Amino acid sequence: MERSPLDADALGRSIAESPELGFFSAIEVVESTGSTNADLVARAADSSVDRLVLIAESQEHGRGRHDRQWVSPARAQIAMSVLVRVRGIDPAVLGWLPLLTGVAVVDALRSVGGVQAVLKWPNDVLVDGRKLAGILAEVAAVGADPAVVVGVGLNVSLTEAELPVPHATSLVLAGAPEIDRTVLAQAMLREFARRFTAWETSGWDIADLSADYRERCATLGAQVRTELPGGEVITGIATGVDEYGRLLVGDRAVSAGDVTHLRAEY
Secondary structure, eight states: OOOOOOOHHHHHHHHOOOTTTSSSSOOOOOOOOSSSHHHHHHTTSSOOSSSEEEEEEEESSOBBBGGBBOOTTSSEEEEEEEEEEOOOOGGGGGGGOOOHHHHHHEEEEEIISSOOOOETTTEEETTTTTEEEEOOOOOEEEESSEEEEEEEEOOOOGGGGGGGSSOOOTTTTOOOOOOOOHHHHHHHHHHHHHHHHHHTTTTSOOOOHHHHHHHBTTTTTTTEEEETSOEEEHHHHHHEEOOOOOOOETTTSSSEEEEEEESOOO
16 A cells, blocks of 8 residues: 655644644654654753654654554555643642543544544544554653653554454545545644643643543543453443543542443443
8 A cells, every 4th residue: 555655744834834733833744763752752851852743754662551552554554643741730639631632632632533533541542342542641741841642543544454453443444535634733733832832821720631631532421341460450440530630430439541432342
């Protein structure tokens, strides 16, 4: 399958041409790297680096949650990371940044990609119950103004044979009318910038963000099985998300773990 490259020039110009994308200092495109997240974490040591986007046509060591591999053929997905400095935030709500990113990706895929994307807690993006995208956030620098790198891996043109896991999908397999990766990257970045700006302007208040997240999260109300890092398993109805972004299952608040929706095969 012939896959077109990203239009790096158009992405670069969009910072000046789009009011929303003017939020970013630069959008860089590289042909290949080990991990866009790792690259930006390393660059966060320079305190002047902020609101930087890095997109790779191919990742050799892309990672998801729990250090799982997230790889694909070159130019078949969007492997993108954003470095932002979150000034004056209460560390207790910093975990909402990857959830905000999930909302931004869902909204971009619904409006531009033409698919009915939803979220699976904490920040997997699903279409028809299959994983379309994953999000990984890493704190790159601590202090009064933490630097966080948020990575997004979106399957665009992968075939069934190329999927990293059987329960995944791609925009092509989902019948999306828009699969231009340049257009999709711009849409996701536009939504991220809009939501981040609104959150920052509110003084990092989570009321609106949490309401929008809950509205898009298919996990809520579902019977779930949660395997915690220590091996403990919790089964019950996912009733909500608390002020720290933790999933509420019965009388437990889950901050990390593998969640399976039991009412459908995910």
